[in-house]
Amino acid sequence: xxxxxxxxxxxxxxxxxxxxxxxxxxxxxxxxxxxxxxxxxxxxxxxxxxxxxxxxxxxxxxxxxxxxxxxxxxxxxxxxxxxxxxxxxxxxxxxxxxxxxxxxxxxxxxxxxxxxxxxxxxxxxxxxxxxxxxxxxxxxxxxxxxxxxxxxxxxxxxxxxxxxxxxxxxxxxxxxxxxxxxxxxxxxxxxxxxxxxxxxxxxxxxxxxxxxxxxxxxxxxxxxxxxxxxxxxxxxxxxxxxxxxxxxxxxxxxxxxxxxxxxxxxxxxxxxxxxxxxxxxxxxxxxxxxxxxxxxxxxxxxxxxxxxxxxxxxxxxxxxxxxxxxxxxxxxxxxxxxxxxxxxxxxxxxxxxxxxxxxxxxxxxxxxxxxxxxxxxxxxxxxxxxxxxxxxxxxxxxxxxxxxxxxxxxxxxxxxxxxxxxxxxxxx
Amino acid sequence: xxxxxxxxxxxxxxxxxxxxxxxxxxxxxxxxxxxxxxxxxxxxxxxxxxxxxxxxxxxxxxxxxxxxxxxxxxxxxxxxxxxxxxxxxxxxxxxxxxxxxxxxxxxxxxxxxxxxxxxxxxxxxxxxxxxxxxxxxxxxxxxxxxxxxxxxxxxxxxxxxxxxxxxxxxxxxxxxxxxxxxxxxxxxxxxxxxxxxxxxxxxxxxxxxxxxxxxxxxxxxxxxxxxxxxxxxxxxxxxxxxxxxxxxxxxxxxxxxxxxxxxxxxxxxxxxxxxxxxxxxxxxxxxxxxxxxxxxxxxxxxxxxxxxxxxxxxxxxxxxxxxxxxxxxxxxxxxxxxxxxxxxxxxxxxxxxxxxxxxxxxxxxxxxxxxxxxxxxxxxxxxxxxxxxxxxxxxxxxxxxxxxxxxxxxxxxxxxxxxxxxxxxxxxx
Numbered sequence: 001x002x003x004x005x006x007x008x009x010x011x012x013x014x015x016x017x018x019x020x021x022x023x024x025x026x027x028x029x030x031x032x033x034x035x036x037x038x039x040x041x042x043x044x045x046x047x048x049x050x051x052x053x054x055x056x057x058x059x060x061x062x063x064x065x066x067x068x069x070x071x072x073x074x075x076x077x078x079x080x081x082x083x084x085x086x087x088x089x090x091x092x093x094x095x096x097x098x099x100x101x102x103x104x105x106x107x108x109x110x111x112x113x114x115x116x117x118x119x120x121x122x123x124x125x126x127x128x129x130x131x132x133x134x135x136x137x138x139x140x141x142x143x144x145x146x147x148x149x150x151x152x153x154x155x156x157x158x159x160x161x162x163x164x165x166x167x168x169x170x171x172x173x174x175x176x177x178x179x180x181x182x183x184x185x186x187x188x189x190x191x192x193x194x195x196x197x198x199x200x201x202x203x204x205x206x207x208x209x210x211x212x213x214x215x216x217x218x219x220x221x222x223x224x225x226x227x228x229x230x231x232x233x234x235x236x237x238x239x240x241x242x243x244x245x246x247x248x249x250x251x252x253x254x255x256x257x258x259x260x261x262x263x264x265x266x267x268x269x270x271x272x273x274x275x276x277x278x279x280x281x282x283x284x285x286x287x288x289x290x291x292x293x294x295x296x297x298x299x300x301x302x303x304x305x306x307x308x309x310x311x312x313x314x315x316x317x318x319x320x321x322x323x324x325x326x327x328x329x330x331x332x333x334x335x336x337x338x339x340x341x342x343x344x345x346x347x348x349x350x351x352x353x354x355x356x357x358x359x360x361x362x363x364x365x366x367x368x369x370x371x372x373x374x375x376x377x378x379x380x381x382x383x384x385x386x387x388x389x390x391x392x393x394x395x396x397x398x399x400x401x402x403x404x405x406x407x408x409x410x411x412x413x414x415x416x417x418x419x420x421x422x423x424x425x426x427x428x
Numbered sequence: 429x430x431x432x433x434x435x436x437x438x439x440x441x442x443x444x445x446x447x448x449x450x451x452x453x454x455x456x457x458x459x460x461x462x463x464x465x466x467x468x469x470x471x472x473x474x475x476x477x478x479x480x481x482x483x484x485x486x487x488x489x490x491x492x493x494x495x496x497x498x499x500x501x502x503x504x505x506x507x508x509x510x511x512x513x514x515x516x517x518x519x520x521x522x523x524x525x526x527x528x529x530x531x532x533x534x535x536x537x538x539x540x541x542x543x544x545x546x547x548x549x550x551x552x553x554x555x556x557x558x559x560x561x562x563x564x565x566x567x568x569x570x571x572x573x574x575x576x577x578x579x580x581x582x583x584x585x586x587x588x589x590x591x592x593x594x595x596x597x598x599x600x601x602x603x604x605x606x607x608x609x610x611x612x613x614x615x616x617x618x619x620x621x622x623x624x625x626x627x628x629x630x631x632x633x634x635x636x637x638x639x640x641x642x643x644x645x646x647x648x649x650x651x652x653x654x655x656x657x658x659x660x661x662x663x664x665x666x667x668x669x670x671x672x673x674x675x676x677x678x679x680x681x682x683x684x685x686x687x688x689x690x691x692x693x694x695x696x697x698x699x700x701x702x703x704x705x706x707x708x709x710x711x712x713x714x715x716x717x718x719x720x721x722x723x724x725x726x727x728x729x730x731x732x733x734x735x736x737x738x739x740x741x742x743x744x745x746x747x748x749x750x751x752x753x754x755x756x757x758x759x760x761x762x763x764x765x766x767x768x769x770x771x772x773x774x775x776x777x778x779x780x781x782x783x784x785x786x787x788x789x790x791x792x793x794x795x796x797x798x799x800x801x802x803x804x805x806x807x808x809x810x811x812x813x814x815x816x817x818x819x820x821x822x823x824x825x826x827x828x829x830x831x832x833x834x835x836x837x838x839x840x841x842x843x844x845x846x847x848x849x850x851x852x853x854x855x856x857x
Binding site: 058062063064141143188192195196198199201202203205206207209210213214216217220335338339342374375377378379380381383384385387388391392394395 | 455589633637639640642643644646647648650651653654655657658659661662663666778781784785788822824825827828831832834835838839840
């Protein structure tokens, strides 16, 4: 794609920036059916399907009823298949009920609650996923989401309980503070990368661990500590992100913020000069430097923006979902965000959808665990299989016998000039 | 400053050679000077009084009585040593000479010892140096195995972020198979096989399908955590006999284990630690002195050249990624059979990433990786000691220490350390 960016003079025309496009050119002349079969959407669906099948196998093999039925398989083979179907389907039905709509619930509010839970859990995943995706496209691998979420959470909580401010102003201040906290934390990795060449993967991993211990310590300090160990004082109501729905639901304005920011990131990356420069550095740092773009500055800027987005994920947890800082504020958001961004191919729309999917899996997994006893860890297995399959399109095509859009017997690595942006973006 | 960002390609290197000599790089000396200042601060803070040191164990043939070391004087001596290391590094940097790893290791160890003196001076408790060092070596074991796995994989051009997953898979397999067989030694056979399985997935996706290696590694870590936790919550919970505690016995080596101080530390360990010695020595020699090692490095540095002289690049990568997986998997046995523990969810707790850092600090060489891993092991051991000495410093800050050191080190040494040139780039003919 952007092998030869415009000289970084006074703003290259956004329209001339060859926006990464889906590889649709070669397929245009072909039949509609072929186009549909080789589309990336179908590929994504195929990857999810394969992951679900593998997950089902795992559930079936480890199910005690199935194991019991397998003992007398030759006497009554039907029992085995019935038990297997029962184990897998009950797990997935519970997963769906916990993620979207629970038709067994006693009242309509409870029936619809799973969907709002999905959106609530998806909120920080989308924000942190945008962070990872933006860094990817700028040529950086931000594994530090975890630490940035924590720092965002710490700052948000401190601003939230320390100050007395009018309602709207307070929440704005806390949210902005969280973004700044995350940006500064990620900025460490950006500055070190730009100034010394220290690899951002190592530095962000180390920063994650440091932040993990920092939050463990900070919730014990007199400034933060509350009566409950491991939990800070609650933030004032003026600093809370207001709820979107009445009481039994936890969904808050953080979700709207995430969607707005997804649009914002899209505009930044696709329509602004800064985004063009970031993408140019991500696509080919040397060419970008030749074109007069400061790679060092773009590295720092990209990490700072990514950190701000991840910090907002922390704010969403502290000011929205939880209302306080806990030692486990980040959960596994930072790591899940990597898989979210990979699944979403580092694009804002894709990230939102991937965040919703992972939020649904996570929300559904909890109900699955309580209803059928299938461990929540199944969700991790599903997530990693989905991303592995997404990352290797030829494998999915081979297994599902889907046609290759390039219609070549062996997929060659695309030449640099016309690299399909989806891979370049995901690989960064 | 942006000059350091240049990817160190062979082309850039030759271009740089034609230009006038680059300005001396003072980054390492500066980091060491900072370390010296920190050590001096620790020496200032050291309370009056002596540290009681014991360097023999109760079972030793030759008993050395407990003796007292003056706290402050020792701390200042250590400060002088760190300062000397920093000064030597300055001199070397000025002459544009390479700063050897041992200078950094000496400075790091002295700083850690100063910390030890700071926390133990004036206390009545005895500091069991032997136990401390033996514990250090033991805690460093999984880091060494993980880092060696990283060395093998990265030298052949495959980034192995999946060390964490390989350790965890090895720990799981070792525990389950050892429980089934009723022998811890059988666990040592199963652990590398589990590591190979993870390595095979890494190779399959990154070589066969050319997926970005960092991505595959990250996802494989999640996959292994998910799979082992799932099996732990289902199969192992229903069949607790599959996850019993089986421990590798300690095997003192006759004669060698009776050497004062060295013996109990190095030669009163279990089989896994002895295997580690063998693998470190073997890899250090083979990577730099054998045909296999030459091919390995050629593939990692310049695959096209290797291909031209008839080396099958992708086959070499496949084999060595599997080998790396086996090494890390074996290291995973540390967490279960070597520690005498049953398997627990996510029990590797990020050690794989520390191993990755140790590999980079060790500059992609086996002995360097060992040195870095030992420093990490020592700081881990100091944390345990500080808990027993009831030091009034929040333990979280000590836990952070290795990570801060790693960041300083990676930032300080990054300019001079170069990863294999073809690392992370799929090879297509």
